[in-house]
Amino acid sequence: MTPFVKMHGLGNDFVIMDGRRSPLGITPARAAAIADRRHGVGCDQLIVLEPAADGTPGEPGAFMRILNPDGSEAGACGNATRCVAHLLFGEAGADRATIRTVSGLLPATRGADGRITVDMGPPRLDWQSVPLAFPADTLHLPLSRGPVADPAACSMGNPHATFFVPALDALPLAAIGPSLEHDPIFPERANIGFVQAIAPDHLRLAVWERGAGLTLACGSGACAALVNAHRRGLAARRATVALPGGELVIEWRETDGHVLMTGPVATAFTGALDLDGYPA
The missing domain is CATH 3.10.310.10 (Diaminopimelate Epimerase; Chain A, domain 1)
Incomplete structure (x- = not known):
């Protein structure tokens, strides 16, 4: 059985699983089945923690893989980052952590009020970085x-x-x-x-x-x-x-042009899954 934590940020909910010690074998089909609200646990995204390739000295960290309910992969999720930061803080007894994603590094800190701030980095404003299918003014899209x-x-x-x-x-x-x-x-x-x-x-x-x-x-x-x-x-x-x-x-x-996001997190429940019971 594989343990998981069900968490949410403002109702944006996640199933978080720890694959840092050994791979979990989460395929797109398996992620979609776990995220299903009738036949699985149910969530907006499945979050899989993986080993970080490098780390910030003195800070806990992990690589966060974000899988949508349709099995596709997302590059960033601010609410999930706060939830993962909360877990890392608890593991290390720290108030700072760096979460790695396919889109880059996301430093997180916990304030005295318990809310968590994530540095989401600078926005990318050129059409190639959004990305768009053709050159266009990103301030006024023809849509x-x-x-x-x-x-x-x-x-x-x-x-x-x-x-x-x-x-x-x-x-x-x-x-x-x-x-x-x-x-x-x-x-x-x-x-x-x-x-x-x-x-x-x-x-x-x-x-x-x-x-x-x-x-x-x-x-x-x-x-x-x-x-x-x-x-x-x-x-x-x-x-x-x-x-x-x-x-x-x-x-x-x-x-510095970085965007900071501050908000609460909550743990709904914990459990364990037999991953072999879900589609490969």
Whole structure:
């Protein structure tokens, strides 16, 4: 039996498994089966910890592999990073850790209030890095669907497009999200954010996540929302981003261009799986 921890950040939930000592044999089909909410454990992403190729002296660390419910791999996940950091803090009795991903290094720290801050690095704003299928102004993409149009785009380790809307509650998110995710302008698909700017320091956000659909929260999506809103003159460099599952504080630091995400984590339960009972 293979142990796992079920955790969430603002309702964005994860099954976290530790493969640092020996490979777990998690295939795309097996990841999708574990993530299934009827026949598996159920989660927005399956997280597999693997050995880090290198480490930061004096800090705990691990490589974090992120698998979507459809079995595809994601490059970054802010809420999952906070959850993994919490586990690493507990193992080492530390308040700092560095999590490695396919998109780069994510340093994390724990504050006195127990909330965890992750340095998500600088956003990538050129069209090649999002990536887009052709050269375009990432501040104003030629993209529309139903009631939404003219998004801004960036990469936070994974591709994001952010639409700005006057009333978030009126949008048919489940109807337009899938086709926007798969629009030909995004060769690797994209996470689609919908933002209502309440004030320069307060944004409301809903996200259709690539490979996962609507989720209660999306950490990298909140980072992209703040970055794109600031680029459009709709937000300051620091704001509270309210998602269906709760609030994150996002700061686009002026000194070095890095994006910082701060929020809580929670452990739902622990368990163990017979991986041989899932598709190979």
